[in-house]
Amino acid sequence: xxxxxxxxxxxxxxxxxxxxxxxxxxxxxxxxxxxxxxxxxxxxxxxxxxxxxxxxxxxxxxxxxxxxxxxxxxxxxxxxxxxxxxxxxxxxxxxxxxxxxxxxxxxxxxxxxxxxxxxxxxxxxxxxxxxxxxxxxxxxxxxxxxxxxxxxxxxxxxxxxxxxxxxxxxxxxxxxxxxxxxxxxxxxxxxxxxxxxxxxxxxxxxxxxxxxxxxxxxxxxxxxxxxxxxxxxxxxxxxxxxxxxxxxxxxxxxxxxxxxxxxxxxxxxxxxxxxxxxxxxxxxxxxxxxxxxxxxxxxxxxxxxxxxxxxxxxxxxxxxxxxxxxxxxxxxxxxxxxxxxxxxxxxxxxxxxxxxxxxxxxxxxxxxxxxxxxxxxxxxxxxxxxxxxxxxxxxxxxxxxxxxx
Numbered sequence: 001x002x003x004x005x006x007x008x009x010x011x012x013x014x015x016x017x018x019x020x021x022x023x024x025x026x027x028x029x030x031x032x033x034x035x036x037x038x039x040x041x042x043x044x045x046x047x048x049x050x051x052x053x054x055x056x057x058x059x060x061x062x063x064x065x066x067x068x069x070x071x072x073x074x075x076x077x078x079x080x081x082x083x084x085x086x087x088x089x090x091x092x093x094x095x096x097x098x099x100x101x102x103x104x105x106x107x108x109x110x111x112x113x114x115x116x117x118x119x120x121x122x123x124x125x126x127x128x129x130x131x132x133x134x135x136x137x138x139x140x141x142x143x144x145x146x147x148x149x150x151x152x153x154x155x156x157x158x159x160x161x162x163x164x165x166x167x168x169x170x171x172x173x174x175x176x177x178x179x180x181x182x183x184x185x186x187x188x189x190x191x192x193x194x195x196x197x198x199x200x201x202x203x204x205x206x207x208x209x210x211x212x213x214x215x216x217x218x219x220x221x222x223x224x225x226x227x228x229x230x231x232x233x234x235x236x237x238x239x240x241x242x243x244x245x246x247x248x249x250x251x252x253x254x255x256x257x258x259x260x261x262x263x264x265x266x267x268x269x270x271x272x273x274x275x276x277x278x279x280x281x282x283x284x285x286x287x288x289x290x291x292x293x294x295x296x297x298x299x300x301x302x303x304x305x306x307x308x309x310x311x312x313x314x315x316x317x318x319x320x321x322x323x324x325x326x327x328x329x330x331x332x333x334x335x336x337x338x339x340x341x342x343x344x345x346x347x348x349x350x351x352x353x354x355x356x357x358x359x360x361x362x363x364x365x366x367x368x369x370x371x372x373x374x375x376x377x378x379x380x381x382x383x384x385x386x387x388x389x390x391x392x393x394x395x396x397x398x399x400x401x402x403x404x405x
Contacts, residue, residue: 043166065370081133106194167270239361272325280330
């Protein structure tokens with residue numbers, strides 16, 4: 001089989017010119033890049049909130065914890081929408097789903113920028129997150145359909161890379177705009193990125209591949225497996241820990257943020273995240289998921305416990321934040337590998353459930369962190385975060401004792 005493929009490739013090279021090959025590759029990857037811009041817009045919306053919570057609270061006359069609900073409702077909507085709405089819209093053409101969802105997300109982001117009160121902001125954030133939850137699985141399917149089977153991993157990497165780039169570029173830029181203008185400018189940036197994505201989708205014809213159709217019951221079926229439910233529980237606990245800290249990062253860094261500002265440290269977190277994605281994926285492939293999950297969660301635990309003590313200098317804070325980014329983002333692909341390896345259902349459904357667990361953890365973390373900030377102060381945030389990490393590591397050890405990964 002390999003020889004036949006190789007022979008076909010030789011014949012193809014004889015009948016194609018380098019210029020035609022280049023043009024064909026551009027036509028193939030341009031839609032994928034456009035899909036990545038949509039992921040960048042959604043990721044920016046997700047990660048920029050941490051840097052502007054204080055401004056939202058001050059402008060709308062609410063507490064920091066109440067302003068943190070903007071992250072909670074968004075994450076909850078993403079968690080439920082990824083399962084429910086994707087099932088309901090599974091019969092619609094993928095292109096229609098992609099353009100409609102990101103366009104609606106952009107409109108609602110613009111409305112968030114104009115929201116006069118906290119309830120209005122929560123409503124636009126919730127509806128915008130529902131639209132975003134439909135876009136992400138559709139974008140992944142469209143990216144895979146746009147390239148040959150041998151390039152599917154790279155295509156999915158572009159979509160994930162768009163989300164990762166949001167922590168390095170989109171969110172820091174949004175925080176910078178918020179500092180110079182208003183927190184409303186950050187949501188305005190998200191709306192502009194969404195508009196660029198819609199324009200690109202209209203021009204490139206992305207979304208020609210079929211979406212995987214599955215009912216809500218079929219999507220939730222793998223959770224009947226205790227092993228799957230346990231792994232999803234670990235994801236939930238670790239993400240709860242991470243987002244209880246990340247959502248209120250500017251408060252944690254207030255003593256040392258100084259001239260660099262929170263956007264600098266959010267960018268550092270994203271830079272560590274890019275390295276973590278590579279480490280988590282490659283190490284899980286080569287050495288098994290346990291070689292990633294255990295050290296990643298242990299590193300998170302240490303980072304959360306150390307941050308209050310090391311956040312007295314820019315250098316110490318930077319080291320902790322980068323390590324935190326490496327551990328948090330390295331954990332995600334390892335959990336995906338672990339979940340797929342259990343094999344109780346199709347990989348796309350398992351990954352969708354893991355994504356929902358991530359968003360549920362994000363919502364729980366933002367809510368938990370808000371309660372701690374309002375009642376005990378930001379200096380106590382590390383305690384529930386460490387407790388969640390220890391609980392997650394304990395559950396992982398119990399699950400893998402009889403069946404090591």
